[in-house]
Amino acid sequence: MLTLPSIPLGVHGGPDALGVPVHDFSTNSNACGPCPAVLDALQQADATRYPDPAYTALRAALAALHGVTPDRIVVAGSASEFIHRITTWARLHGCTQVQLPPHSYGDYAQAAQAHGLAVLRRSAKALVGMEGTDAAAPATLHWACEPASPLGTVDGVLSAWHGPTPPGSVRVLDCAYRPLRLAVNSTDPALPASAWQLWSPNKSLGLTGVRAAYAVAPAGAEGTVLALQGLAASWPVGAHGVALLEVWATPAVQQWVADCLPTLRSWKDRQMALCTQLGWSVVPGSLANYFVATLPTAQCAGDSSAQTASLLAALRQHGIKLRDCTSFGLPGAVRLGVLPPASQDALRTAWQAMHVGGP
Structure with missing residues (x-):
């Protein structure tokens, strides 16, 4: 009898069992869209x-x-x-x-x-x-x-x-x-x-x-x-x-995408600055409409992956979803697609309401 390999399901951003996140940072979709x-x-x-x-x-x-x-x-x-x-x-x-x-x-x-x-x-x-x-x-x-x-x-x-x-x-x-x-x-x-x-x-x-x-x-x-x-x-x-x-x-349409880049660039600068204000450590070097940040839990003792998962689950209850980078081989880190200022402000409010370290 042929035994097929057991392959774990892929980890993805976007909607989940709770439905569509109100503020979805977990995908890298162009936030200026749809075209x-x-x-x-x-x-x-x-x-x-x-x-x-x-x-x-x-x-x-x-x-x-x-x-x-x-x-x-x-x-x-x-x-x-x-x-x-x-x-x-x-x-x-x-x-x-x-x-x-x-x-x-x-x-x-x-x-x-x-x-x-x-x-x-x-x-x-x-x-x-x-x-x-x-x-x-x-x-x-x-x-x-x-x-x-x-x-x-x-x-x-x-x-x-x-x-x-x-x-x-x-x-x-x-x-x-x-x-x-x-x-x-x-x-x-x-x-x-x-x-x-x-x-x-x-x-x-x-x-x-x-x-x-x-x-x-x-x-x-x-x-x-x-x-x-x-x-x-x-x-x-x-x-x-x-x-x-x-x-x-x-x-x-090629021109429409090009015209989005200055706006995304401005939103990205603001979003990276926000993460720094929240006490997160932004990983430098991203050239794209997303970046990685390390949460304060990564510097704490214990299982940073479990701590990060707990924080992300709490944020999800506030309608906010971030992409856990554990499956990428980066435990304790999250990837954030760039979103408009209103979504960034919602992230700030939710994080501060959770009273998780930092500001």
Whole structure:
């Protein structure tokens, strides 16, 4: 009898058993959204018919956005769906292990464990410039995120990824937060041409409830695109997902996202200052519309994870949800998506009402 591995369920932000949080800091959705043009397209989407199963027009629009040919575009049900699908493909084509950033989205590891792949994590102190240069290393599925989650920093491995990919290995760059990069005094790292790019624009559009994503294959990987399409269920993206992705590819919506960045930048500065006032220790270096802070409980004796969970549960009773970073390998820390000042003020009021250390 086949015994399937026991894989723990992923940890995610957003609505939970208590419903929709009034002030939800636990996701990284664009707080300036939803994008009006995309919302209008969703309301006009024709849900009475199947989409084109080949997504011909959609793939052409996304290809034009990225300056590639349509045969390099893979349409996906969501970023998470593509993570599981390309992990399946990698396993079928000889990959025996997955290499992850020091802290990362849980679906990378979850998909690997479901296929019995070894899960390795790069050390934050490793000489990442040497990553993937050993041609004799086992075939590996490599993951990176730009900017990284939860810390919002640049993954140092990207500089190494501009070199050739070792035979049999695959590199995938998760670009979920690339459009929401807020830093103004840093140079956006060039995306390595040898890596797959995974895009999930629902975050940038403030419409995370619409599940749709796509991947851009590196040049020369068109055969793998066909193989990945063969691994998908029919119509992985419905009419509403198609509408979202089609409008995402237009110049007007790209400009709308860009126009959100100054507002998000201002809100982020205010929110980081608030956390410092509350006695939290903000982790520096985030370039994105989210950041990590360490709660005062992390400096206390005892189990910081349990103490943090208790505080977050109390905040949840006030209608406020933060993302516990324990599953990211950062116990005692929380990730906060940037929200408007009214939500920040609600966080201040709730924290002070709880009389938890500090101000």
